[in-house]
Amino acid sequence: MDPFIHLENVSMIYGNNGTSAAALDGVSLSIDAGEYVVITGESGAGKSTLLTILGGLQVPSSGAVSMRGVDLSMLSADGLADFRRETIGFIFQAYHLLPYLSARENVMVPMSPLRMSGRAKADRADALLSSVGLPGKEDRLPSELSGGECQRVAIARALVHDPPVLLADEPTGNLDSTTGEQILDLFSGLHKSGKTVLMVTHNRANLFRASRAIRLRDGRVAEDDPFLAPYQAL
């Protein structure tokens, strides 16, 4: 049986001049459904690159990526868009909310190409916003919300299509430690509810919550330990 997520000898070389170094250099990985993986490493180690390739946001220079048995290299641009919508929820360090939309509208954005009544979309958004702890703030603009609240809105947006996989790139990077803990609690809850979570983080506290830690160095997997890595990393 295929693993849930599988990378086979994935390399990524940016640009096309021969001198540029590989951002990812022959990475092979298998991740099972329901894992909570933290990815660590020095700046420039290739963490974000790995995450965007996993999320179908870019195509690797070589190697194969498959998820739920689907080879991503076989998908067209629109096929990848559908894949992202149905399978992946992205959470960014900088939230990337649309500043001119309220919290509710931001959560509704991924549903806007869908043929659904506006009422149904709004109800779904409100339910998600209260599930991430923001009831009553649906009509606020991002500029009227704290950083932690913005990240909650972004998480609610990522959950709109109920994707099995959440990809988060330093989701607590812009937050103070208390607020970061609250966000990490949310991720733990989502993991318990069955989501597969891959999170790039510098926050050591997070290592204890994860089921697996992967450390990248110069585009290669330097350590991959289901249980011990967190303690060694300390």
Place this chain on the structure above:
Amino acid sequence: MNIRKLAWKNLLRRKTRAVFTGLGIFLGIGTFVALASLTAQMEGAVRDKLDKFGANILVTPRAEQLSLGFGDISLGGAQVAHAKLTMEDRKAIESIALKDRLRIVAPYLLAAADASGKDFVWMGVSAADIGQARPWWKISGSTIREREEVILGSEAAAALDKGPGGTVTSGNRKFRVAGVLAPTGEKEDAMVIADIRDVQALGKNPKGVTFFEVAALCKDCPVEDIVAQIGGALPGAKVSAIRQVVESRKAAVDQFRKLGLGVSAIVLAIAGLMVFVTVMGSVQERTREIGVLRAVGFRRRAILSLLFWESGWVSLVSSVSGAAVGLIAAMLASPLFGIERGGIAPSPALIGVAIGMTLGLLGAIPPARKAAALSPTEAIRSL
């Protein structure tokens, strides 16, 4: 929240940009609609004049020494009785095969004769037909209704120092001045106008006619055929379709239309370019936002339709308001162009809105395609 609403919200957020984008279309469509509806009104007015006022055919004797066009006919004191046409010819003209298409057949006789001691050219007209044949005449007093009445051209009235109610004598005959003609700019300003039978008597030229003016009934009449048929009926006459005031006005309108189309085309091209530039700028400015939308699963078509909706909203609002302003401008300006009954010409406005929408959408095509072609990571470098 749907794509349409997302586009609208985005526009509201970038009001200045939206206004700037729309301004090009607004000005372009405004100019186009104003010029197009002015042209349409002018054409309508000219058509009316052609139908109502137009004497399109002149019938003169085939005489070498007589140059064509009555404005040019010079008449010396004695050689008045030059007319070789007679009142009988009117019946011949009125019995041609296309007689149903003739509206007026008006005889005129020009004769030099004395009026209260001074030499004048008298113009004999058919009193019954003159109102229709010269509808632009503005007469203070009244027109001639019976014999022994005259209308004085403005200069003649001044020279004789007579007004309505006065009397003009010629030989032993007395004529009551029925009215005075407001200046027309034509030769009749210096003439004394009377019933043709009186002028025939004065000129000792019974039944004589200098020329006939024939007005056909419609703008697209087979004028050439009518000319040929009258020529056949009157072998001794020269029959020519005349270019008259109204027709030269028509040429002016044609010129104006060409000018208007040229100006509109330039303004509209600039408007399209402005849409292109501003939408392109907005795409560049929003690369990251577009990347986020791609990341949450927007297909390329959804990005395209988002940008088309944005541009569509702008061009709808700006072309509708441009068309409205253009119509109002045309209405206000129409008196300057000599249009008496300026009305609303709806078709230029509709065409204008259609052009504005088309322009807005066409201008958005290249940037929208560019946006849709961005790879999502290129779009969110900052991930």
